[in-house]
Amino acid sequence: xxxxxxxxxxxxxxxETDQEVRWCPGCGDYAILNSVQKILPELGRSKxxxxxISGIGCxxxxxxxxxxxxxHSIHGRAASVATGLKLTRPKLSVWVITGDGDxxxxxxxxxxxxxxxxxxxxxxxxxxxIYGLTKGQFxxxxxxxxxxxxxxxxxxxxxxxxxxxxxxxxxxxxxxxxDRDAKHQQEMYRRAYYHKGTxxxxxxxxxxxxxxxxxxxxxxxSQKPLTALFLENNQPLLFDxxxxxxxxxxxxxxxxxxxxxxxxxxxxxxxxxxxxxFILTQFFDEEEFPRPFxxxxxxxxxxxxxxxxxxQIESTEIADKAKAFKELLYSKNYxxxx
Amino acid sequence: MSTHSIIExxxxxxxxxxxxxxxxxxxxxxxxxxxxxxxxxxSTFPDFPAEIRAPIGTIPGVSGxxxxxxxxxxLTPGDKYDVLVALxxxxxKTNIKQLKPGGILIVxxxxxxxxxxxxxxxxxxxxxxxxxxxxAFKVFQIELxxxxxxxxxxxxxxxxxxxxxxxxxxxxxxxxLYNRGIDNTIAFLTRQFKKNEVIANAxxxxxxxxxxxxxxxxxxxxxxxxxxADTTKGLYRSINGNQATAFGLLGASIRANLPLFLxxxxxxxxxxxxxxxxxxxxxxxxxxxxxxxxxxxxxAIGASYGGSIGVTTSSGPGIALKTEAIGLATMLELPxxxxxxxxxxxxxxxxxxxxxxxxxxALYGRNGECPIVVIAACSPSNCYEMAYLAVKIALEHTVxxxxxxxxxxxxxxxxxxxxxxxxxxxxxxxxxxxxxxxAKYQPYLRDExxxxxxxxxxxxGLEHRIGGLEKENITGNISYDPLNxxxxxxxxxxxxxxxxxxxxxxxxxxxxxxxxxxxIGWGSTYGAITQAVSELQNEGIDVAQIHIKYxxxxxxxxxxxxQPFDKxxxxxxxxxxxxxxxxxNHLKDAKGINKIQGQxxxxxxxxxxxxxxx
Ligand code: SF4
Numbered sequence: 001x002x003x004x005x006x007x008x009x010x011x012x013x014x015x016e017t018d019q020e021v022r023w024c025p026g027c028g029d030y031a032i033l034n035s036v037q038k039i040l041p042e043l044g045r046s047k048x049x050x051x052x053i054s055g056i057g058c059x060x061x062x063x064x065x066x067x068x069x070x071x072h073s074i075h076g077r078a079a080s081v082a083t084g085l086k087l088t089r090p091k092l093s094v095w096v097i098t099g100d101g102d103x104x105x106x107x108x109x110x111x112x113x114x115x116x117x118x119x120x121x122x123x124x125x126x127x128x129x130i131y132g133l134t135k136g137q138f139x140x141x142x143x144x145x146x147x148x149x150x151x152x153x154x155x156x157x158x159x160x161x162x163x164x165x166x167x168x169x170x171x172x173x174x175x176x177x178x179d180r181d182a183k184h185q186q187e188m189y190r191r192a193y194y195h196k197g198t199x200x201x202x203x204x205x206x207x208x209x210x211x212x213x214x215x216x217x218x219x220x221x222s223q224k225p226l227t228a229l230f231l232e233n234n235q236p237l238l239f240d241x242x243x244x245x246x247x248x249x250x251x252x253x254x255x256x257x258x259x260x261x262x263x264x265x266x267x268x269x270x271x272x273x274x275x276x277x278f279i280l281t282q283f284f285d286e287e288e289f290p291r292p293f294x295x296x297x298x299x300x301x302x303x304x305x306x307x308x309x310x311x312q313i314e315s316t317e318i319a320d321k322a323k324a325f326k327e328l329l330y331s332k333n334y335x336x337x338x
Numbered sequence: 339m340s341t342h343s344i345i346e347x348x349x350x351x352x353x354x355x356x357x358x359x360x361x362x363x364x365x366x367x368x369x370x371x372x373x374x375x376x377x378x379x380x381s382t383f384p385d386f387p388a389e390i391r392a393p394i395g396t397i398p399g400v401s402g403x404x405x406x407x408x409x410x411x412x413l414t415p416g417d418k419y420d421v422l423v424a425l426x427x428x429x430x431k432t433n434i435k436q437l438k439p440g441g442i443l444i445v446x447x448x449x450x451x452x453x454x455x456x457x458x459x460x461x462x463x464x465x466x467x468x469x470x471x472x473x474a475f476k477v478f479q480i481e482l483x484x485x486x487x488x489x490x491x492x493x494x495x496x497x498x499x500x501x502x503x504x505x506x507x508x509x510x511x512x513x514x515l516y517n518r519g520i521d522n523t524i525a526f527l528t529r530q531f532k533k534n535e536v537i538a539n540a541x542x543x544x545x546x547x548x549x550x551x552x553x554x555x556x557x558x559x560x561x562x563x564x565x566x567a568d569t570t571k572g573l574y575r576s577i578n579g580n581q582a583t584a585f586g587l588l589g590a591s592i593r594a595n596l597p598l599f600l601x602x603x604x605x606x607x608x609x610x611x612x613x614x615x616x617x618x619x620x621x622x623x624x625x626x627x628x629x630x631x632x633x634x635x636x637x638a639i640g641a642s643y644g645g646s647i648g649v650t651t652s653s654g655p656g657i658a659l660k661t662e663a664i665g666l667a668t669m670l671e672l673p674x675x676x677x678x679x680x681x682x683x684x685x686x687x688x689x690x691x692x693x694x695x696x697x698x699x700a701l702y703g704r705n706g707e708c709p710i711v712v713i714a715a716c717s718p719s720n721c722y723e724m725a726y727l728a729v730k731i732a733l734e735h736t737v738x739x740x741x742x743x744x745x746x747x748x749x750x751x752x753x754x755x756x757x758x759x760x761x762x763x764x765x766x767x768x769x770x771x772x773x774x775x776x777a778k779y780q781p782y783l784r785d786e787x788x789x790x791x792x793x794x795x796x797x798x799g800l801e802h803r804i805g806g807l808e809k810e811n812i813t814g815n816i817s818y819d820p821l822n823x824x825x826x827x828x829x830x831x832x833x834x835x836x837x838x839x840x841x842x843x844x845x846x847x848x849x850x851x852x853x854x855x856x857x858i859g860w861g862s863t864y865g866a867i868t869q870a871v872s873e874l875q876n877e878g879i880d881v882a883q884i885h886i887k888y889x890x891x892x893x894x895x896x897x898x899x900x901q902p903f904d905k906x907x908x909x910x911x912x913x914x915x916x917x918x919x920x921x922x923n924h925l926k927d928a929k930g931i932n933k934i935q936g937q938x939x940x941x942x943x944x945x946x947x948x949x950x951x952x
Contacts, residue, residue: 008798017803019815051795053640054805064803064816069795071643072805073636074666080601080633084640084648085795087624088599092644092796110636113629309624316620321592322759325621329585329756333522334575335375337755 008046012037015047017067028179028205029058032126033065035185036095040068043193045093052095053082055102058133059126059205062097076107079114079123083305086119090306093193094121100141101131104160108140112169115198117305122192122199127162128207129214136210148210162202163296164281167274172197172299174277176292178204180219184230184293191295197304218291229283231294236266239290246289253279255288271298343560344517349408350564351416352512355433356425356449357394358387358401361505366403367751368509372522374576374753377566378407381865382578382751383415383938386690395449395457400432409565413717413865415750417940423508425449425482428458430466442515443475444508446482478557482507489547493540503544510548517563520545570755577754579718579747580607583651583677584614586725588621591647593726594733594765597622599641601634602651606689607745608679611651631659635676639663642672645769645794647729651677654696655686658703664738665704666806668830671782671790673732673739673767676710677725680744682936691936692746694861695912700740701890701919707827709834711735712890714742716864719754721747724887726762733767735837736789742889744911746938747862768792770800781814788833835891844893848872849882855905855952858928860886860916863909863939870944881948886916892923900924907931907951909944 015037023029040050050068054060056075063070069092073081078096086094103111103125114123130148131137137150138157145154166174173195177188185203192199204215218228229239229246237246238258245258246267253267270276277297283289318324352369356362363384370382385402392399406416421442424430426449437443450467466472467479486504493500506527513520524542531538552558577585591598600615600623602608616625624641628634635650642648648667650660657678667674680696682688700712711731715724721743728741770779770791779800782790793800802814810817811825848871849856859867864885871883884899886892900906900920908917909931917930931947933939 019803046798048796048798048801063805066803068801070803070805071640071670072803072807073639074662074806077632077636077663080628080636081640081643083633084599084601084626084637084642085644086640087626087637088597088641088646089644089794089796109629110633113633309626313619313622313624317622318620321621325589325592325759328618329758330573330575333371333375334573334756335377336573337377337569337571 007044010041010047012041015040015067017065019064021065022061023058024209026208027058028128028207029062029126031179031182032124032185032203032205033062035182036124036189037066038182039186039189039193042190043093049091050093050095051085052097053078053085054097055099055107056133057099057102057131058207059097059099060102076102076105077110078102079107079110082121083114083117083119086121086306087309090120090310096121096123098123098125100125100127100129100139100162104140104162104165112165115166115169115171115200118172118197118302119305120196120198120307122189122201124189125162125200125202126205127202128205128211130207130211132207132210161281161284164278164284166200167277167281167297171200171297172302173199173295174202174281174297175200175295176202176204178215178219178293179206188295195298196300197302227290229290229292231269231280231292231296233269233271233295236263236268238266248279251275251279253283253289271295274299342558344563345560346563346565348410348564349406349412350420350516350562351404351406351418352421352423353402353404353419353433353436354423355400355402355429356505357429358392358399359394360401360425361502362401362403362425365505365509366405368523368526369512370405370407370751371576372513372518373405373407373564374574375522376518378409378564379412379567379569380405380407380576380751380753381412381415382406383746384749386749388688388690393457395426395428395454397428397432397458400429402429402433407564409567411567411569412752413869414938414941417942423512425504425508426458427454427460427466431458431460434466434472437475439474441475443472443477444511445477445479446504446508447479448481448483480511485547485551486544489544490540493536493543495536495540499537500540503541506541506544507548507551510545511552514549514552515558515561517561520549569753572755574753574755576751577719577722578749578751579715579721579743580610580679580749581614582719582721582754583715583725583741583743583748584611586722587647587649587675587729588615588618588623589722589759589762590726590729590765591623592621593759593762594647594729594767596767597624597646598649599624599626599638599646600649600651601626601628601637601641603628603631603634603656605631605653605656607681607748608651608653608656608677610748611677611679631656632663635660635663635674639667639670639672639674642667642674643670643795645792647675647733648673649675649677651679653679653681654683654699657696657699661704664710665706665708667738668704668708668710669806669809670804671736671830672792673736675728675732675739675741677728677741677743679748680742688936690745692744692862692938693911693934693936694744694863695915695934696742697860697889697912697915698918700742707831709831709890711737711739711834711837712742713739713888714861714886715747716861716885716887718747718750718752722754722757730763730765731837733765734789735787735833736768736792737834737837742861744862769794771797780812782809782812784829787836787839788829838888838891838894841888841891841893843895844884844886844899846899847883847885848875849880851882851899851902853880853882855907855948856882856884856900856903857907857909857944857948858884858886858916858920859909860889863911866939866941867909867944870941870948873941874945874948879949879952889916897924900926905951907948909939909947911938
């Protein structure tokens with residue numbers, strides 16, 4: 001009812017608020033904020049149609065720095081608040097800002113259930129593999145053996161593989177990106193926005209204070225070619241500047257030198273193929289495989305939760321509600337006392 | 339024709355008890371409905387077993403339905419039974435203590451064979467049908483299964499299906515005994531089994547056979563008549579508390595012209611509100627069955643943020659989980675209705691039994707200084723009005739409102755003088771629309787009632803951020819300023835206190851400030867207390883009665899009403915909760931009447947406690 005048809009143009013600058021950004025200098029969150037601010041004006045919507053909803057954690061301060069609608073909720077619950085809003089205001093563009101502690105620990109339940117229901121919204125998961133706001137405890141994505149304040153002789157907690165978890169929860173869009181690559185990030189956010197359904201983007205985000213360099217192996221220019229694999233739909237899986245590739249032996253991925261195989265034998269990325277997506281999410285524990293970045297899986301088949309629910313409401317909508325309500329009250333046997 | 343004499347009675351309390359698979363609830367509901375349609379005033383109390391499928395024939399498997407019907411106004415389902423219908427030994431064992439001496443006991447004698455006695459843990463030699471322990475009652479033994487099977491023989495049903503008709507046989511007999519027609523139940527059975535005509539007809543045959551059994555045999559020498567009650571004129575229907583709650587919420591949504599969003603998770607005894615509301619999507623009702631209690635309330639907050647009416651329903655354990663989110667709604671100053679259909683606690687407690695032990699949780703059960711509005715319904719039908727008002731207060735004051743009901747009134751039914759929507763007060767939500775916003779929107783700017791105006795996401799030019807961190811007054815920006823925090827805590831408290839300005843003043847239900855003693859109650863104890871007080875007054879004992887519906891804030895004149903009394907009693911189904919409020923706020927040496935047995939008060943218990951205190 002409040003959405004206007006005529007789009008009001010705005011720029012990235014217009015998205016800045018009067019609130020001072022309070023992340024630590026050098027934090028990866030800045031780059032993410034910039035990238036989101038960069039792409040929003042390109043999406044053909046007015047500023048008032050965007051809503052950012054966050055939980056608790058460093059990343060969850062994000063809404064305060066966006067001059068859109070924003071709600072900073074409680075720990076782990078952003079996806080639930082966002083679901084209630086999206087169901088009842090389906091035209092809004094709803095973004096959930098969350099972290100590894102927020103969504104994979106305390107909010108794990110809402111995370112998986114939101115993905116399975118598939119409301120049309122975008123979840124940006126800032127994964128820094130640490131609890132930053134509470135000053136440095138291991139998180140559900142920290143590696144085994146991690147030394148932190150709460151694990152002084154090493155964590156014995158096995159970490160989540162967030163994308164495998166999401167796929168297991170029947171997510172319809174999963175992607176991975178990194179704070180150090182603005183262009184790639186922006187592409188992922190755009191793709192997330194245009195996907196109808198819940199889009200999950202896992203962002204490798206450096207916490208330079210409590211977990212500096214956690215992702216350096218993927219982001220550092222010299223190591224990146226060997227460790228990061230940038231996915232392109234319908235393109236063979238290549239890395240190390242094309243020198244290396246991956247083939248599928250049945251369902252088993254294998255590393256090969258490209259000179260040893262024909263280009264036609266390589267594993268070709270297919271965003272719509274869930275089996276291949278599953279294989280790609282498993283490039284996680286095995287160190288020999290590079291870490292995939294990009295859109296790993298998209299399914300356009302599943303209807304969105306907000307569409308389904310609103311369809312039920314619209315298809316049964318009662319024109320004269322007051323009249324129908326009266327009939328409802330008198331629908332059971334009633335009697336007159338004279 | 340019948341030669342039985344007809345004896346007129348003022349009222350009857352009847353209890354049906356049997357195995358949970360015996361259709362006891364349906365039988366009781368039918369008798370209640372038929373009597374209500376006839377014009378009796380009624381009150382019902384279903385008593386469910388805690389287990390879904392407890393072993394057949396055992397004590398935990400006993401299901402009961404109590405009905406009080408009368409030619410006088412009825413306020414409770416009654417203390418003791420005039421009639422007990424016991425379908426097996428376990429049902430008799432569980433209920434016989436409540437049967438009045440001289441009362442009518444109808445038993446299915448086949449429910450007392452060796453097996454049933456063993457299941458009910460009764461020694462063969464202690465069989466109550468033969469050991470003389472029932473001599474104080476008028477006992478009618480009927481071979482119910484055999485007679486029922488005979489009656490439905492023409493329909494060639496399987497053994498089980500045939501046996502299932504026995505509740506209708508016994509209902510037919512009761513209809514005859516209380517001089518009621520069977521047409522309403524025939525119509526019901528025809529509707530209920532419209533897809534299976536054979537079953538419908540078999541049940542109807544059993545019903546008729548039971549009726550004629552009374553007519554043709556000589557086992558009953560007399561039958562009874564309870565005349566129509568002389569209650570307020572108008573159109574009535576029967577309603578239970580959960581239905582009334584659902585209708586109240588729905589009515590408020592229609593009246594406010596806003597979508598209703600129910601974010602909830604199934605829990606006994608609140609789930610029926612979800613069941614009812616999920617039938618009514620066409621009224622713009624979003625029913626969201628979430629993955630847990632927390633998601634339910636958080637989604638409701640999200641919907642409120644979007645300009646819908648956010649509601650969450652639960653019982654004590656679920657409310658405990660929602661606590662942090664209720665604090666968030668308090669900080670955001672968004673409307674939110676939280677329905678707590680209380681049950682016995684703590685922890686899982688007594689899921690199917692009633693209690694009023696969540697009052698202090700409702701008032702104080704959150705971190706930080708976090709007052710919310712708390713109101714309580716006092717009877718099944720009153721849930722309609724109170725749920726409606728919960729929405730009205732939440733929307734007009736941008737606050738969370740806790741609506742308290744409990745298992746007793748949630749499942750209990752009574753006639754309801756239907757309140758049409760036009761007769762309910764209007765609801766005026768506090769939203770600001772986009773076009774007036776030339777100046778910068780200040781989310782925490784307040785009106786004279788300290789209520790903020792809400793800008794719904796999507797509105798042009800009103801972009802803003804809110805959250806659970808402390809807000810700066812007016813702007814809503816994050817603020818850690820010490821004085822600002824104190825100011826905001828006081829503002830939020832004052833805002834809730836100011837709701838009292840719009841509430842009706844408290845009145846005496848009975849007596850006045852010159853009475854010798856004052857009894858105070860809240861919530862579902864209304865019926866028992868009111869009945870007890872009016873009986874005492876008839877006996878010449880001058881008792882004043884106050885029944886509180888608005889607990890936070892309390893009505894403004896409550897202190898004034900309480901001050902003159904030296905003797906004050908507070909009756910609650912808990913270990914003493916409201917009493918603390920009365921003692922602390924009004925410095926009165928109030929005494930408690932407390933019961934914590936998972937059961938409502940009996941009238942006699944209240945009467946005796948008052949007499950003792952005099
Ligand atoms: S603690 Fe880490 S994640 Fe948090 S703001 Fe500082 S650098 Fe960023």
